[in-house]
Amino acid sequence: MTAETIIQSLASGLLMGLLYGLIAVGLALIFGLMDVVNFAHGEFLMIAMYASFFLFAFFAIDPLLAAPLVAAALFVFGAVVYLLIVRFAVRAKANAGMVQIFSTFGLAIVMRGVAQFFFTPDYRSVTHSWLGGKTISIGGIFLPQPQLIGAAVAMAAFGGLYFFINRTDFGRALEATREDAGAVALVGIDKNRVFALGWGLGAALVGLAGAIMSIFFYIYPDVGASFALIAYVTVALGGFGSVFGAFAGGIIVGLVEATTALILPPSLKSVGIYAVYLLVVFVRPRGLFGSM
Amino acid sequence: MSTPLLETRGVWQRFGGLVANSDVSISVGRGEIVGLIGPNGAGKSTLFNLIAGVLPPTQGTIWFDGEDVTALPAAERCVRGVARTFQVVKSFETMSVIDNVIVGALMRNTVMRVARQKAHEVLEFCGLAARANVLASDLVPSEKRRLEVARALATEPKLLLLDECLTGLTPLEAQTGVELVRKVRDTGVTILMVEHVMEIVMPLVDRAIVLDLGKVLVEGKPADVVRDPKVITAYLGDRHAVGA
Amino acid sequence: MDTDFAKRRRRDLIVAFCLAAIAAVVPLFVKDSYVQNIMVLTLMWAALSQSWNILSGYCGQISLGHALYFGIGAYTTTLLFTKFGVLPWFGMLGGGLISAVIAMGLGYPCFRLRGHYFAIATIVIAEIGLLLFHNWDWAGAALGIEIPVRGDSWLKFQFARSKLPYFYFALALACVAWFVTWWLEDSKWGYWWRAVKDNPDAAESLGVVVFNSKMGAAAVSAFLVAVGGSFYAQFVSYIDPESIMGFHISLLMALPAVLGGIGTLWGPMLGAVILIPVTELTRSYAGGSGRGVDLIVYGGLIIAISLARPQGLVSLFTPRRKEATR
Numbered sequence: 001m002t003a004e005t006i007i008q009s010l011a012s013g014l015l016m017g018l019l020y021g022l023i024a025v026g027l028a029l030i031f032g033l034m035d036v037v038n039f040a041h042g043e044f045l046m047i048a049m050y051a052s053f054f055l056f057a058f059f060a061i062d063p064l065l066a067a068p069l070v071a072a073a074l075f076v077f078g079a080v081v082y083l084l085i086v087r088f089a090v091r092a093k094a095n096a097g098m099v100q101i102f103s104t105f106g107l108a109i110v111m112r113g114v115a116q117f118f119f120t121p122d123y124r125s126v127t128h129s130w131l132g133g134k135t136i137s138i139g140g141i142f143l144p145q146p147q148l149i150g151a152a153v154a155m156a157a158f159g160g161l162y163f164f165i166n167r168t169d170f171g172r173a174l175e176a177t178r179e180d181a182g183a184v185a186l187v188g189i190d191k192n193r194v195f196a197l198g199w200g201l202g203a204a205l206v207g208l209a210g211a212i213m214s215i216f217f218y219i220y221p222d223v224g225a226s227f228a229l230i231a232y233v234t235v236a237l238g239g240f241g242s243v244f245g246a247f248a249g250g251i252i253v254g255l256v257e258a259t260t261a262l263i264l265p266p267s268l269k270s271v272g273i274y275a276v277y278l279l280v281v282f283v284r285p286r287g288l289f290g291s292m
Numbered sequence: 293m294s295t296p297l298l299e300t301r302g303v304w305q306r307f308g309g310l311v312a313n314s315d316v317s318i319s320v321g322r323g324e325i326v327g328l329i330g331p332n333g334a335g336k337s338t339l340f341n342l343i344a345g346v347l348p349p350t351q352g353t354i355w356f357d358g359e360d361v362t363a364l365p366a367a368e369r370c371v372r373g374v375a376r377t378f379q380v381v382k383s384f385e386t387m388s389v390i391d392n393v394i395v396g397a398l399m400r401n402t403v404m405r406v407a408r409q410k411a412h413e414v415l416e417f418c419g420l421a422a423r424a425n426v427l428a429s430d431l432v433p434s435e436k437r438r439l440e441v442a443r444a445l446a447t448e449p450k451l452l453l454l455d456e457c458l459t460g461l462t463p464l465e466a467q468t469g470v471e472l473v474r475k476v477r478d479t480g481v482t483i484l485m486v487e488h489v490m491e492i493v494m495p496l497v498d499r500a501i502v503l504d505l506g507k508v509l510v511e512g513k514p515a516d517v518v519r520d521p522k523v524i525t526a527y528l529g530d531r532h533a534v535g536a
Numbered sequence: 537m538d539t540d541f542a543k544r545r546r547r548d549l550i551v552a553f554c555l556a557a558i559a560a561v562v563p564l565f566v567k568d569s570y571v572q573n574i575m576v577l578t579l580m581w582a583a584l585s586q587s588w589n590i591l592s593g594y595c596g597q598i599s600l601g602h603a604l605y606f607g608i609g610a611y612t613t614t615l616l617f618t619k620f621g622v623l624p625w626f627g628m629l630g631g632g633l634i635s636a637v638i639a640m641g642l643g644y645p646c647f648r649l650r651g652h653y654f655a656i657a658t659i660v661i662a663e664i665g666l667l668l669f670h671n672w673d674w675a676g677a678a679l680g681i682e683i684p685v686r687g688d689s690w691l692k693f694q695f696a697r698s699k700l701p702y703f704y705f706a707l708a709l710a711c712v713a714w715f716v717t718w719w720l721e722d723s724k725w726g727y728w729w730r731a732v733k734d735n736p737d738a739a740e741s742l743g744v745v746v747f748n749s750k751m752g753a754a755a756v757s758a759f760l761v762a763v764g765g766s767f768y769a770q771f772v773s774y775i776d777p778e779s780i781m782g783f784h785i786s787l788l789m790a791l792p793a794v795l796g797g798i799g800t801l802w803g804p805m806l807g808a809v810i811l812i813p814v815t816e817l818t819r820s821y822a823g824g825s826g827r828g829v830d831l832i833v834y835g836g837l838i839i840a841i842s843l844a845r846p847q848g849l850v851s852l853f854t855p856r857r858k859e860a861t862r
Contacts (some may be wrong), residue, residue: 049653085839092846094386095798097651098598102842104796105787116828175773221828225783229663232656240652271667274660281647281653313779344741372744378741384734386799395731398724399743407724408541425540 008141009258013149017254021207022154023227024234025161025246032241033178033198036086036100040108042228043164044203047072047111050119050208056126056214063129064230067211071204078203079196081107086191091105108224115221124219132215150212157208158247165243174198178241230270232276241292248288252276271289295358297322297482298451300345303352305338312338313349314506325473325483327493327514330503331527336486337379339503340455343484344376345369357450370399375449377440379456379486383428389480390415390424392439396446411446418442418472423500434465439473445481452476454485456493470496494518502526545813547724548801550675551694552718555637556711560850572699575814576771579706580764586713587760592801594726597647598735601658602789605635605758607781609765612648613671614775623691628766632759637763639758640751644782647750662786669777683769693770709767710805713760717801719758728755733799761789773787795841797848806850807860811837
């Protein structure tokens with residue numbers, strides 16, 4: 001194993017990690033807002049990938065151009081999911097935690113079923129795109145262009161999110177609602193509206209990730225499941241509810257995955273992530289950046 | 293005189309840079325009702341939690357019934373005979389009132405039938421017998437306070453720690469609460485009660501300990517304590533001092 | 537009121553006995569092997585869900601990784617039998633004990649975690665188990681292990697000609713899981729668990745050692761689930777990591793309890809009796825086309841019931857005391 005291979009895989013690990021962060025941040029945002037874990041998060045990613053695929057297949061829109069459209073569509077979808085399901089789930093008087101988990105699980109299963117029904121279980125892929133399969137060489141290190149752009153989009157999204165939460169009225173309403181939903185009602189902020197927009201925003205972010213990922217991953221009804229677990233691990237590692245935690249968690253997960261792949265056979269590459277995650281939460285039960 | 297039931301010796305508690313308790317040494321004799329009072333932020337709740345075993349003190353030792361219990365967790369202290377209530381009531385909401393008390397009664401009685409019997413007796417004693425089969429979440433606030441006391445009594449404690457169990461009740465409810473505390477003491481249980489509002493506790497306690505800024509300010513008979521200039525100064529500016 | 541309580545306990549026991557007796561004679565009249573198969577699965581999932589319910593329902597520690605114990609049970613029995621010729625009955629016991637020990641070993645660090653952190657840790661741990669078995673060549677790796685048929689006998693727990701013995705074993709398992717729950721419900725442990733679920737701080741102040749309570753629940757729960765896993769391996773006579781330890785197993789274990797009523801005595805049974813036949817029927821009638829209709833029906837059912845009846849379907853049968861006293 002040369003130094004070059006190590007740098008090579010760490011670099012691609014970092015890029016992938018930023019993308020993992022982008023997948024996970026919507027989950028962290030929603031949790032931070034209302035203490036709900038969306039167990040259909042992977043399926044949100046799945047439909048985003050399909051949306052991007054169909055825009056490509058029917059209208060020949062490149063996934064890069066499609067990304068904003070997909071994000072917008074997912075925004076609407078996220079808000080609708082909140083209004084139709086989650087709004088009622090958080091109102092449950094008995095077993096509230098359980099109801100949240102299983103109503104979103106139920107949604108995940110329905111979404112997979114719908115995807116199978118309409119799109120068949122076949123594997124799809126965006127066969128040719130501007131970036132697909134292209135690499136760029138920086139000082140002898142070859143980096144795949146889709147991942148590179150994906151990482152750039154992720155960083156931009158995190159930057160935008162930071163600005164959004166700290167500098168805009170809605171961002172401040174979001175912050176205020178997560179601190180004390182009862183009190184914001186008194187100053188005339190509609191809690192449901194904020195939550196719906198929060199869900200929309202969270203879904204839009206995963207939509208962005210899905211569009212980028214459609215360039216270099218196969219698309220099939222169960223594709224969300226494998227990324228969902230990584231997203232949960234990323235968020236739990238960083239600390240539930242912490243947007244920065246999701247960013248940092250994503251990078252850690254990407255790097256650990258790349259490192260594990262150097263040492264263990266490829267089929268065991270996730271074991272490294274899981275092990276590091278467990279070690280972290282055993283030492284810090286609320287993740288690296290979660291409030292203790 | 294025999295050893296006190298409870299004693300703290302030079303107890304300190306620091307949270308980061310904040311000193312919540314500094315060099316607190318107090319003692320509670322057998323059969324006494326002692327009031328632990330003081331203005332907001334005096335360190336009452338911290339001391340209370342140290343005695344209950346929620347967290348260990350940064351420095352100093354806590355002695356119960358002649359034994360050093362400093363290192364023992366809350367559950368172990370309960371076995372030794374320390375029971376408590378919570379300022380913010382912590383009922384087992386999905387369980388019935390009787391089941392709440394059974395959890396406490398199981399501390400000393402492992403046979404279910406005996407524990408159930410014991411729980412009924414305690415509910416009767418606390419005036420909650422009629423509500424035995426109601427879900428704890430359906431009780432009104434004053435009943436929840438009484439349930440806290442009942443649950444704690446079911447563990448057959450030597451020392452009962454009451455954390456602001458009379459605060460926030462209507463005068464009538466507070467009066468029934470006071471009577472319940474007296475009744476408990478008459479069964480031979482020693483009581484240490486934290487209260488913020490002096491007027492409630494003063495007629496009830498045998499002795500009062502005033503904490504201020506984490507230290508013991510004054511200790512003595514209630515009548516003397518309320519007249520102490522140091523206490524009046526400490527409470528001055530505090531709206532609850534008016535009644536004291 | 538004590539007598540009321542004793543009466544209710546006795547009534548539960550009598551109802552359970554009657555139901556078990558009725559269940560026992562059903563397969564004598566219903567000979568269709570497809571239906572018998574569904575009945576076996578229903579009873580098995582009822583038993584599994586009942587066991588899951590001990591840790592997650594009564595003690596409130598929501599595990600979404602119980603597939604691990606199911607898998608350990610299945611693999612222990614199968615490996616002992618195929619590699620060393622140890623009879624499945626011993627494998628069943630061994631798998632149960634191993635699972636209980638592992639559950640406590642894992643509980644040691646995991647029970648510090650709360651809420652979602654705990655649930656996600658359990659998913660991840662089960663996933664690690666799955667990956668390890670996937671890569672463990674001696675245990676058949678991804679291909680799995682086929683249990684060789686060595687004839688029809690209770691000793692080897694193999695029945696080629698009839699499903700009836702499997703049915704009766706599954707029924708016995710469901711009865712045992714139910715009875716264990718019934719028995720524990722009115723014991724020190726049962727009260728401790730519910731107290732821990734509702735408020736661990738208050739429980740601790742009443743002398744409940746919260747950590748040990750969780751460990752106890754985890755051990756009992758894992759033991760019973762592993763026995764179920766052993767049974768399943770014998771029943772299908774072929775195991776591979778994905779079908780035995782996949783996440784869907786954990787989910788299937790939780791769902792009947794959630795739908796029927798989590799933390800209740802009858803919830804898992806009721807949930808399984810409704811959910812498993814529905815799952816199997818939609819799978820064979822709608823799923824055959826490979827179009828995902830079964831998933832839509834199944835998922836929709838989960839959403840509908842969890843939103844409409846958060847206390848579970850069992851609440852339809854027992855008017856809540858809450859409403860009665862208001």
